[in-house]
Amino acid sequence: xxxxxxxxxxxxxxxxxxxxxxRRFEHVRGVQRVTVxxxxxxxxxxxxxxxxxxxxxxxxxxxLDIMLDRAPPEPLPLTLIVALPRPKSLRKVIHAATxxxxxxxxxxxxxRVEKSYxxxxxxxxKRLREFMLLGLEQCxxxxxxxxxxxxxxxxxxxxxxxGIVQGASAFVAHPRSSEPCPRSTTGPVVLxxxxxxxxxxxxIEAFETRxxxxxxxxxxxxxxxEALPALVGRLF
Amino acid sequence: xxxxxxxxxxxxxxxxxxxxxxRRFEHVRGVQRVTVxxxxxxxxxxxxxxxxxxxxxxxxxxxLDIMLDRAPPEPLPLTLIVALPRPKSLRKVIHAATxxxxxxxxxxxxxRVEKSYxxxxxxxxKRLREFMLLGLEQCxxxxxxxxxxxxxxxxxxxxxxxGIVQGASAFVAHPRSSEPCPRSTTGPVVLxxxxxxxxxxxxIEAFETRxxxxxxxxxxxxxxxEALPALVGRLF
Numbered sequence: 424x425x426x427x428x429x430x431x432x433x434x435x436x437x438x439x440x441x442x443x444x445x446r447r448f449e450h451v452r453g454v455q456r457v458t459v460x461x462x463x464x465x466x467x468x469x470x471x472x473x474x475x476x477x478x479x480x481x482x483x484x485x486x487l488d489i490m491l492d493r494a495p496p497e498p499l500p501l502t503l504i505v506a507l508p509r510p511k512s513l514r515k516v517i518h519a520a521t522x523x524x525x526x527x528x529x530x531x532x533x534x535r536v537e538k539s540y541x542x543x544x545x546x547x548x549k550r551l552r553e554f555m556l557l558g559l560e561q562c563x564x565x566x567x568x569x570x571x572x573x574x575x576x577x578x579x580x581x582x583x584x585x586g587i588v589q590g591a592s593a594f595v596a597h598p599r600s601s602e603p604c605p606r607s608t609t610g611p612v613v614l615x616x617x618x619x620x621x622x623x624x625x626x627i628e629a630f631e632t633r634x635x636x637x638x639x640x641x642x643x644x645x646x647x648x649e650a651l652p653a654l655v656g657r658l659f
Numbered sequence: 660x661x662x663x664x665x666x667x668x669x670x671x672x673x674x675x676x677x678x679x680x681x682r683r684f685e686h687v688r689g690v691q692r693v694t695v696x697x698x699x700x701x702x703x704x705x706x707x708x709x710x711x712x713x714x715x716x717x718x719x720x721x722x723l724d725i726m727l728d729r730a731p732p733e734p735l736p737l738t739l740i741v742a743l744p745r746p747k748s749l750r751k752v753i754h755a756a757t758x759x760x761x762x763x764x765x766x767x768x769x770x771r772v773e774k775s776y777x778x779x780x781x782x783x784x785k786r787l788r789e790f791m792l793l794g795l796e797q798c799x800x801x802x803x804x805x806x807x808x809x810x811x812x813x814x815x816x817x818x819x820x821x822g823i824v825q826g827a828s829a830f831v832a833h834p835r836s837s838e839p840c841p842r843s844t845t846g847p848v849v850l851x852x853x854x855x856x857x858x859x860x861x862x863i864e865a866f867e868t869r870x871x872x873x874x875x876x877x878x879x880x881x882x883x884x885e886a887l888p889a890l891v892g893r894l895f
Contacts, residue, residue: 518885522880562881564879643758643759644797644798646758652887652889656890656894
């Protein structure tokens with residue numbers, strides 16, 4: 424937890440005091456072992472970053488005098504489209520995307536997505552939000568990404584992709600592509616990552632028809648949560 | 660499991676037959692649901708890749724007629740030096756390093772490494788090997804990385820680093836560096852990654868004195884297992 428995320432509901436009305444209990448309280452007291460007077464990095468969700476000075480350490484809560492004086496880091500100008508990975512991988516992908524600064528994520532259907540994955544509790548709004556909050560605490564940011572799911576490939580590609588790619592460079596990561604992923608693009612990027620076995624030819628064609636270039640990082644097959652940072656490292 | 664890894668002990672003497680049991684057998688039968696005549700990607704550890712044609716499916720084993728006809732992918736010319744991360748992270752870092760094609764890994768002590776991490780069973784030779792084998796199965800490679808641990812920072816840096824960096828570009832990832840990580844280097848690279856809170860100034864200086872450049876991926880604090888692919892994506 425490199426940053427304590429605060430919610431409006433943590434703020435005591437009419438004061439500069441934030442009161443933390445449960446997980447954040449336990450962490451600050453037990454792991455960070457703070458004492459009165461210590462200052463911590465804090466951020467108000469979807470708002471500014473700053474510092475919190477510990478004023479009270481109680482048995483069930485801790486009070487911080489907060490000053491929010493700086494903007495969160497710039498978002499990464501990348502829209503991520505990712506075929507639904509297996510649940511364990513989904514959690515890591517959402518965390519990695521959040522820490523990398525990605526703010527728009529579409530989780531989509533693809534032929535090779537195991538249908539049962541759509542039943543995963545990890546896709547619930549609350550769990551997704553939890554993974555994103557952990558990512559924001561990790562990378563010291565406050566702005567929650569928007570995550571949307573699309574359970575039908577064709578209408579998503581036909582009706583939404585044209586709007587999403589407008590004004591952006593669009594790439595689809597495809598292990599069997601012959602074009603290496605380009606380096607240091609400028610401007611906004613849309614990046615589509617398939618299931619581990621890759622999108623099927625029909626899907627690749629559907630992306631290519633709409634302006635995507637198929638690119639590869641090489642022969643090695645990476646897990647989605649490993650491929651995503653590698654692609655971002657390459658592209659930006 | 661994108662590749663079935665075989666060991667010398669799987670080969671029936673004097674034949675081209677490999678016999679799989681336990682985990683690999685369960686996976687091939689239960690997950691991949693193969694039938695007789697199917698061909699699978701196989702690789703002999705530290706040897707060649709090829710195909711295995713299913714000849715027998717028994718109750719406790721499966722036989723493959725194997726042909727090893729191609730070299731494993733080129734290694735990534737990168738030596739990784741990483742401060743011991745927390746155990747869960749260590750597993751992911753070893754997996755990611757393996758899938759990225761890294762073949763030489765030093766896990767080292769650093770001031771900010773939690774001392775208890777050195778007691779983790781994940782540091783045992785057998786567990787490390789298991790994480791690497793999973794990585795090789797993932798990325799379709801056969802060559803096991805060499806992993807070495809160094810529990811004392813100073814002798815490692817003073818006695819070993821000069822030999823390790825010879826003829827290579829050397830970088831130490833440091834969140835507070837002002838120099839962005841360079842793109843697409845040529846030739847071999849040595850990359851040092853600190854604990855999440857970073858190496859301490861004395862350690863950074865020890866690296867810099869020996870030819871390392873401190874570089875950063877930006878303001879965001881990434882987990883080690885997320886930073887590693889991002890740095891590799893950037894550097895190669």
